[in-house]
Amino acid sequence: MPHNAVGRIGMSARLQVEGASKSFLGVQALDDVSFDLAPGEILALIGENGAGKSTLIRILAGAHQPDSGVIRLNGDIATIANPADAERLGIATVYQELSLFPELTVAENLLFSTFVSRATVRWREVRKEARRFLAEMGLHVDVDAPVAALSIAEKQMLEIAKAVHRDVQILILDEPTAVLGGADVDRLLALVRSLAERGVSIIFVSHRLSEVFGLADRFLVLKDGRKTGEGRIADTNHDALVSMMVGRDFEYSVGEKNADLGGVLLEALSITRQGVLDDISLSVRSGEVVGIAGLRGAGRTELARAIFGADSRDAGTVRVAGAEVPANPTGAVRAGIGLVPEERKSQGLFTALSTAANVPMGRFVASDAKIASPRKDRAAALQYKRKLRIKVADVTAPVATLSGGNQQKVVLAKWLEAGVRVLILDEPTRGIDIGAKQEIYELITDLCRAGLGVVVISSELPEVIALSHRVLVMHQGQIAAELTGNEITEENIMHYAVGGRR
Amino acid sequence: MSRSNVAETTGPLDILIRSVRSNWLGIALAVLLIAVVAITVPSFFQPSNLLNVGRQSAIVGVIAIGMTFVILTGGIDLSVGSILALSGVTMAMLINSNWLIGPAILVAILVGVAAGIVNGIGVAILKIQPFIMTLATMVAIAGISLRVTRGGPQQFNNRDFVFQALGSGNVLGIPGPFLIFVIVSIAGILALRYLTFGRFLYAIGGSAEAARLSGVRTKRTLIIAYAISGLTAGLAGVMTASRIGTGDPTAGSLANLDAITAVVIGGTSLMGGTGGAVGTVFGALLLAVLSNVMNLIGISPFDQQIVKGAVIVLAVLLAANATRRRLRQPAVSMPDSSDPPRPRNTPSREPSDARSGT
Numbered sequence: 001m002p003h004n005a006v007g008r009i010g011m012s013a014r015l016q017v018e019g020a021s022k023s024f025l026g027v028q029a030l031d032d033v034s035f036d037l038a039p040g041e042i043l044a045l046i047g048e049n050g051a052g053k054s055t056l057i058r059i060l061a062g063a064h065q066p067d068s069g070v071i072r073l074n075g076d077i078a079t080i081a082n083p084a085d086a087e088r089l090g091i092a093t094v095y096q097e098l099s100l101f102p103e104l105t106v107a108e109n110l111l112f113s114t115f116v117s118r119a120t121v122r123w124r125e126v127r128k129e130a131r132r133f134l135a136e137m138g139l140h141v142d143v144d145a146p147v148a149a150l151s152i153a154e155k156q157m158l159e160i161a162k163a164v165h166r167d168v169q170i171l172i173l174d175e176p177t178a179v180l181g182g183a184d185v186d187r188l189l190a191l192v193r194s195l196a197e198r199g200v201s202i203i204f205v206s207h208r209l210s211e212v213f214g215l216a217d218r219f220l221v222l223k224d225g226r227k228t229g230e231g232r233i234a235d236t237n238h239d240a241l242v243s244m245m246v247g248r249d250f251e252y253s254v255g256e257k258n259a260d261l262g263g264v265l266l267e268a269l270s271i272t273r274q275g276v277l278d279d280i281s282l283s284v285r286s287g288e289v290v291g292i293a294g295l296r297g298a299g300r301t302e303l304a305r306a307i308f309g310a311d312s313r314d315a316g317t318v319r320v321a322g323a324e325v326p327a328n329p330t331g332a333v334r335a336g337i338g339l340v341p342e343e344r345k346s347q348g349l350f351t352a353l354s355t356a357a358n359v360p361m362g363r364f365v366a367s368d369a370k371i372a373s374p375r376k377d378r379a380a381a382l383q384y385k386r387k388l389r390i391k392v393a394d395v396t397a398p399v400a401t402l403s404g405g406n407q408q409k410v411v412l413a414k415w416l417e418a419g420v421r422v423l424i425l426d427e428p429t430r431g432i433d434i435g436a437k438q439e440i441y442e443l444i445t446d447l448c449r450a451g452l453g454v455v456v457i458s459s460e461l462p463e464v465i466a467l468s469h470r471v472l473v474m475h476q477g478q479i480a481a482e483l484t485g486n487e488i489t490e491e492n493i494m495h496y497a498v499g500g501r502r
Numbered sequence: 503m504s505r506s507n508v509a510e511t512t513g514p515l516d517i518l519i520r521s522v523r524s525n526w527l528g529i530a531l532a533v534l535l536i537a538v539v540a541i542t543v544p545s546f547f548q549p550s551n552l553l554n555v556g557r558q559s560a561i562v563g564v565i566a567i568g569m570t571f572v573i574l575t576g577g578i579d580l581s582v583g584s585i586l587a588l589s590g591v592t593m594a595m596l597i598n599s600n601w602l603i604g605p606a607i608l609v610a611i612l613v614g615v616a617a618g619i620v621n622g623i624g625v626a627i628l629k630i631q632p633f634i635m636t637l638a639t640m641v642a643i644a645g646i647s648l649r650v651t652r653g654g655p656q657q658f659n660n661r662d663f664v665f666q667a668l669g670s671g672n673v674l675g676i677p678g679p680f681l682i683f684v685i686v687s688i689a690g691i692l693a694l695r696y697l698t699f700g701r702f703l704y705a706i707g708g709s710a711e712a713a714r715l716s717g718v719r720t721k722r723t724l725i726i727a728y729a730i731s732g733l734t735a736g737l738a739g740v741m742t743a744s745r746i747g748t749g750d751p752t753a754g755s756l757a758n759l760d761a762i763t764a765v766v767i768g769g770t771s772l773m774g775g776t777g778g779a780v781g782t783v784f785g786a787l788l789l790a791v792l793s794n795v796m797n798l799i800g801i802s803p804f805d806q807q808i809v810k811g812a813v814i815v816l817a818v819l820l821a822a823n824a825t826r827r828r829l830r831q832p833a834v835s836m837p838d839s840s841d842p843p844r845p846r847n848t849p850s851r852e853p854s855d856a857r858s859g860t
Contacts, residue, residue, distance in 0.1 A: 310715055333717030347715050350708035352775040361705055364698040365717035372698045414716065 013072075014039045014201050015060075015170055020069030022055050022225075029055040030066070031225040037170065042192065042202045044216035044233065046209070048245055048461065048494075052225040053205055057172050060203075061093040062086035073169075092163030093172040098155055100162075102148035106130060109147050110162050137161045138191060153184030157191055164195060171195065172203045177211060178297040189215050207295045209238050209498050221245055238500070246461070246490040257469060258448035262286030263321075265453035266337070266422045268307050271316035276302045278477045280316075284422060284453035289444065291468030292457045293493045298474040300457045301342055304424045307455075308332045308339040320422060333365045338415030342426040342457075344404070348411040351400035355392055356381040358399055358410050362418030384413035389439060405436025412443065423447065424455040429463060441467060461490045473497050535791055543798045551794070553677050559790030560679035561586075561738045563783065565757055566764035567690040568734025570782045571727045573765050574694070574703045576710070576774025577625060577632035579728065581617065582735035582761055584643035586754035589614045589739025591647045594656035594749025603664050607740050614736020615729050617643055622725030640758070647751035660747035669745030679741050683786075686734060690779040703727055707774025763810075764789055767817040788813075 015037040022030040030052045037043055047053050058064040060071070062080040071078050073089055080086050086093070100109050107130035108115075115121060130143040139157050141150060150158065156176055163171055173192070177185045189211060196202055206212050212219065213233060221229035221244040229236075229244035266284040271277055277299050284290045292300050305311045307318055309328040318325040318332075325335040332339070341347040350358055360377045363369070381395040388409045392402055399410050408428065415423060425444070429437040444454055444467060458464045464471055471483045473496040481496040483489075539546045546552075565582050572579045593610035597603065617639060624635035660669065667678040694700035702723045705713040714720050738757070743749045768785030770777025792813060796806045 308715070329715055330717045330719050339715055341715055346709055347711050350705050350712055350775065352708045353704055357701065357704065361701065361713075361716045361718070364701060369698050372696055372701050374695060418717075 090169035291464035294474030336421035338420035556680035563786035585735035590743030618732020622728030626724035656749035
């Protein structure tokens with residue numbers, strides 16, 4: 001597969017990164033990482049969530065500045081101070097969040113940057129050029145169609161085409177296939193290959209190891225910001241890559257797991273959402289933590305929302321303590337289910353309202369109360385402030401002023417006040433500092449002792465492993481494996497998460 | 503400003519203090535205005551004039567209280583003026599068809615509620631933007647009023663005590679419409695503070711998705727909010743018709759803008775989620791005082807409009823500043839916990855990568 005094994009070293013390398021380091025608020029995100037990239041070479045950049053891949057990409061894209069280290073382009077030291085520099089130097093990055101304008105046409109999106117330097121739009125030329133270029137790229141879409149009408153794969157390819165149109169030398173693709181299905185992945189990989197054959201150097205970030213083997217010339221593995229592996233893809237294998245990704249030692253002290261499990265509290269049967277969730281069943285016992293692991297796009301958040309009734313489902317029933325739960329959030333809350341969403345600020349909290357106004361919101365629903373008592377609400381807020389150690393000076397101040405960890409405690413207080421029996425936590429510690437994390441872990445364990453059933457969705461494997469009695473690994477909308485006891489290891493979880501078989 | 507009705511009170515005195523604190527802008531402006539007026543226009547303080555101000559504030563004030571419910575959700579109701587006219591026309595025509603006064607008033611108000619429910623269904627279920635939905639009903643309802651009256655004002659005999667009380671007369675020496683405004687205001691303030699329904703309005707205005715994921719029945723709640731706006735507009739229609747003895751299909755054409763102005767001056771954000779009915783009361787009173795004083799001084803109606811526009815901009819600017827101050831000043835400056843900072847190689851994600859999950 002290597003198109004271009006020659007000239008990887010020394011002056012003929014197109015990109016050389018030497019000793020790049022970057023820390024954020026004392027956390028080392030990238031630690032002395034070096035690598036080369038030759039013209040026409042495809043480099044697979046691999047690592048777990050939080051390994052430093054995004055930081056590295058952003059340094060090359062001009063979004064971050066390295067604390068130390070040197071970047072050379074074609075042998076010359078390059079300063080990439082901002083995204084405009086990156087563009088000028090021929091480095092283009094396609095992020096997962098696409099930067100297309102959904103309401104504008106394909107042609108407009110493709111050639112938008114050429115509009116900036118002109119006062120008028122020559123429509124005939126724009127459409128002609130768009131047609132010519134997309135045909136050359138092998139992307140057959142109507143150039144007059146609004147981008148919103150394209151499939152996700154077509155959007156992704158258009159985004160790549162847009163980057164390539166600007167005469168790109170180095171193309172960085174951040175998990176371009178994460179949201180695509182089988183045939184679309186093949187089309188996209190074919191496009192990437194043809195670009196490499198034309199001499200474009202490509203950094204390809206992917207979690208799907210199988211496609212990495214079919215595509216890349218070389219690989220670079222990061223873990224905790226450091227390089228843990230590098231080499232020719234032909235010289236390695238699946239298991240070796242996985243162990244480079246996860247091989248580290250952890251100190252996640254969560255305390256003793258609750259040993260006293262009760263009867264089945266939450267049952268979800270045959271939950272199905274066309275194209276998203278495929279016939280998923282799970283159960284959670286009283287006092288149990290069930291972890292849900294998997295890659296982004298595997299359907300974890302969608303599963304949580306479907307169980308809670310936040311999204312409609314095509315099939316499936318949910319029961320709490322044997323009683324069927326209506327498929328809407330109100331029904332779920334009244335049945336004793338609480339959802340702590342991943343998008344804390346927009347979905348979990350009312351940031352403009354105070355702690356005292358946030359806390360009783362779930363109880364109002366759960367108890368179907370008609371009358372609110374501001375005095376009691378305030379007393380309840382003060383009680384949770386003490387119990388959950390919420391660092392808030394004034395419970396009547398908007399929660400927007402609180403830190404992430406304290407905001408998450410307010411969300412939890414809302415559900416505890418509502419008297420839930422089952423808590424579904426989606427990325428409960430994302431963006432929260434280590435001390436508050438610890439407190440949330442302890443709280444989860446305490447809640448289990450009190451007989452709640454807990455579902456924890458997390459991309460942070462040590463967190464899932466430390467908390468869970470059982471772990472369900474999701475892959476492409478299905479449960480790929482259920483792990484218990486000693487089977488719960490990072491290697492096993494990653495094995496199934498990337499599509500491995502038993 | 504005025505995040506007044508957020509659950510935070512302990513006693514009546516606290517309520518007063520907090521109301522004053524959170525509505526300081528409206529109060530400050532009002533006090534300033536009164537001071538200036540006291541020096542320059544002594545006739546303002548004659549009891550008959552003060553009662554007149556109360557009467558002038560009543561109709562816009564009643565509509566504005568209902569409007570507050572809608573604006574708190576992040577919506578708006580442009581159709582209130584048209585509802586006012588339709589309600590007045592309905593009552594006049596029913597009276598002229600020899601209906602009893604009570605049922606005629608009730609039906610007229612229910613017409614307003616029905617129109618509000620239509621707005622609510624459009625916004626909550628059909629997901630039409632509130633501005634567009636209520637713009638459409640504003641036009642359509644105005645058309646209905648003109649159609650049923652064939653464009654002509656419907657005069658009726660308003661000498662009955664009930665109409666006098668609702669319109670131009672006094673009750674216990676106080677203008678009837680002002681009394682209604684007071685009652686509606688108290689009901690609105692209490693509902694927003696002490697009903698879970700009121701709390702849900704703030705929640706929806708803060709984040710509709712967070713409200714839904716907290717189990718709030720957001721559609722039903724929204725429909726009720728618009729129904730309340732329709733109800734107060736319908737009541738205002740009955741008051742207007744009672745005062746002039748006519749169901750005028752073209753009445754209230756600027757009532758929507760006046761009511762929105764009162765709400766905004768009162769510190770309720772058009773973005774939803776913050777503000778309250780206390781501020782709206784002050785906003786409506788301020789508007790009435792302003793136009794009364796300008797009349798007394800003899801400022802021309804044209805100049806009055808310019809002043810009014812300036813006051814809106816000033817009020818909103820000050821309110822925005824107050825909000826920014828409140829949000830900038832953190833409730834607490836401590837970190838999440840007292841634990842020492844994370845050592846270098848502890849497993850964790852880099853902060854800025856949190857979203858994109860490397």
